[in-house]
Amino acid sequence: MTLFKQLLGNKKALVGLTILVAIILIAIFAPLLTEYSPTRRVGRPHQPPSWDHWLGTTRLGHDVFSRLVHGARVSLAVGFGAGLMITIVGTVLGIIAGYKGGVVDEVINFFTNMVLVVPNLPLLLVIAAFVGQAGPVVIALILGFTSWAWGVRVTRSETLSIRQRDYVKSAEMLGEPSWRIMALEIFPNLISIVGINFIGSVIFAVIAEATLGFLGLGDPNTVSWGIMLFNAQNASALSVGAWWDLLSPCFALALLGLGLALLNFAIDEVANPRLRTGGMLKSWSRMVLLGEGKL
């Protein structure tokens, strides 16, 4: 709770949170924000932005703004759903590996390192290609299944240092069962790492959904930012001059990524006051270089 309170006093967190909340609200109230259906033909094809169609229309005469706000629902749902799965798997495996040590640690660590050296996007592409036109739920499941390794690595290393602390040692002396130590002594002290992992995973999942959609691996009947990119690319939006068709989902993706990233830096700053100068950048570089932040 104190973490949350401190976050509200952090400028980066406020900006990031504002962006995120605004996008979430837009997604929730999407039907109220536009009179147009995202899947119906409501105008002439490829109309530039105007008072009637704020962000213009697609080649099929769909309203881009309507598709953008409705698409936010699917993109956010995939992002948060996959992010949650990635974080749960990563945190549980990381704590177990770090606390138990020995053979358990070696096995988990071996598989983690193995998943980390198999390039993520090519792996996603192969799986998605076999699944066929993957709907949002399937995409979220695939992402959760393939992208947990970074979280294990970071959580494990943090657990390794926490398990040496006095309060863990004394809990061990008192004979507390190990699940209790892991859940009640170690986990609460990992909350900032878990938070950073979660937000990083959400960014990753949103971008991955967009990428898979763009490459034609999504279900073309859903309305998401990735499918919007796919349709715009298929309609040769740029070469016929319909930039609004392609750039609208681009800016939405960039804005959401930025908001989440700011929130992530803020958590790190608040959690590690000592690192305030370099801390947020450090976590960011870890995230980016490990391929978790983006594709």
Added chain:
Amino acid sequence: MGVRATMSGLPHPLPSSPVKGEVPPGEPGKIVPEPAERKEHKNMAFLLRRLAFYLAAFLAAATVNFFLPRLMPGDPIQIMFASAGSELSLENLNALKLTFGFIDAPLHEQYFAYIKSVFTGDLGRSIKYFPLPVTELLGRALVWTLGLVGIATLISFAVGTILGVMAAWRRGTLFDSAVSLVAIFSSSVPAIVVSLILLFVFGYTLRWFPNGYAANPLLDPGFNWTYISSVLYHGTLPMLTLVIVLTGGFAVTMRNNMINLLGEDYIVMGRAKGLADNRVMLFYAARNALLPTVSSLAIAMGTVLGGSLIVEVVFNYPGLGNTLYQAILARDYPVIQGQLLIMTGAMLVSNFVVDLSYVLLDPRLKKA
């Protein structure tokens, strides 16, 4: 460094505690230098261990390929070669089935048949471009991708490292904040967005750069300036995208490594001796800060390869990404599976190169 070293979880050649010398019993505190050949031995053992790990990782990727069609509902052979229709003769289809382990035998024998094909370099044939072997199709494309990725990585590594060193040296100044801010923005925008915006601005609106292809298609490929300049011209935007996406990460890593080192005694010593600022910055701090950055280079390869897939599709560049995109549209599964193996191979090779460079770069491992 501490967090990174444990975080990497890899058998790190850079020990955080001095294990290079051993303390014999009875003589506490006295460090006996290790004989040189023992060190060689250790390096070899390290590299062999890494090689075994990479082999296991490659096997894992092949295993994914083997099980995917078999896990899908329906007949795996049907799924795998659906796009062939009736165009392949029975003989050709049977040859393909054999390559992918679809033989009339128990699962483990099927598995060994597939693994054998993979390790003998037979990845099957493309269905869309039958009878072109997958290795040949992807091999041709790989040349372009490696060129793009290699040059972009070198540029962004060099620029990012220099920016990071300078930012750390002028920590807290306006320059530092500017570098950090640009780094965050550059690295929070995904490759797909950067490439589409660059294509829109420089390709379609300003028309400074071409919108596709690796070179002017009217030119004959050859080792002459006309062709090479055309390649460079066509490669500028894809390269720029990757550089924008990558530089921030390298700058930030280098900056943080440097800042961690600036408090070390030998830096203070260097300054106290009255050495020139640049000398301390480059030869005392930057040299040591470079090591962990090099290891992050290996991990970054995954991001780079993934990024290049997208960039190539956007710029219609004839590399792996575009070949893969065409294969996805045609559901050409042998090619889709082949790219996973080739990408994994590229990733593992680059990791191994980094392992090697680690052994060479770390002065503690080089020579006593």
